[in-house]
Amino acid sequence: MIALETKNFNLKQISSSGQCFRMRPKEEKGESGYEIIAGDHCLFAQQEADLCKFHCSGEEFEQFWYSYFDLGTDYESYIENIDPLDEYLTNAAHRGHGIRILRQDLWEMIVTFLISQQNNIVRIRHCIDNICKCYGKEMKTADSGETYYAFPEPEPLAAATDEELKTCNLGYRSKYIIRTANSITSGEVNLDGLLSMDYQQARTELLKLYGIGEKVADCICLFALHKLKAFPVDTHIRQAIEKHYPNGFPAERYRGFEGVLQQYIFYYELTDA
DNA sequence: AGCCAGGAAGTCC
């Protein structure tokens, strides 16, 4: 178990920030915390104020979770750059000050945000749970020996038929996932290649995939490739900008980390004080 | 019951 003092880190805020869908409140041995499943990893974590307990080995923490939670980055400096006259953004950042832009798996984000389109967050979780149970490897946690399912690899999803995927209740998105999985297994689009591209290159490459448009591509760039200049505009963000920024969001002031602010706004719009 | 959801592809002009 790793105990750590953290700043600008809040499990509750991250779990409901809409960037990850396999993180949820959980009781373990009578203690409350959060279960986080990412790729084929699973972690139980607890938090009291700034003190966090990560129930994993030091090795797994250093090699995986430290990076996953982006713990090497100072988020307060992003918040300090916010225009103090911008009351809306100041309030949004205040409420979501414990959010981090997670460094998640590329393939997992591609599938996750294909599923996210024209869908609500509660149902997105169900859809992802379904495909993990059907197509992901069964795993056991080192900590407590509990069973969980890894996120499925491209191969089994590429091999699935539309009829089979239908049992996961993905709706019309099934065909997007099958065709995109085939684009990966065939080598038409190379996942490792995407990792070394800049934002514009990666975005263009992602747009080649069937079912991925500008918004989903930006989510993948932000949440998997950690391109903080990506600023995904969905229905909530569009409405918030129309309401609070009639002349457009002042992205030029925040060049290079617009994506962090986008998350504060998204979280602010989806939560109550 | 009916509207909506972290949109994108298809089909017009």
Next chain:
DNA sequence: GGACTTCATGGC
């Protein structure tokens, strides 16, 4: 290039 329609499913 823009506007308009269709696409499954279920949460609220």
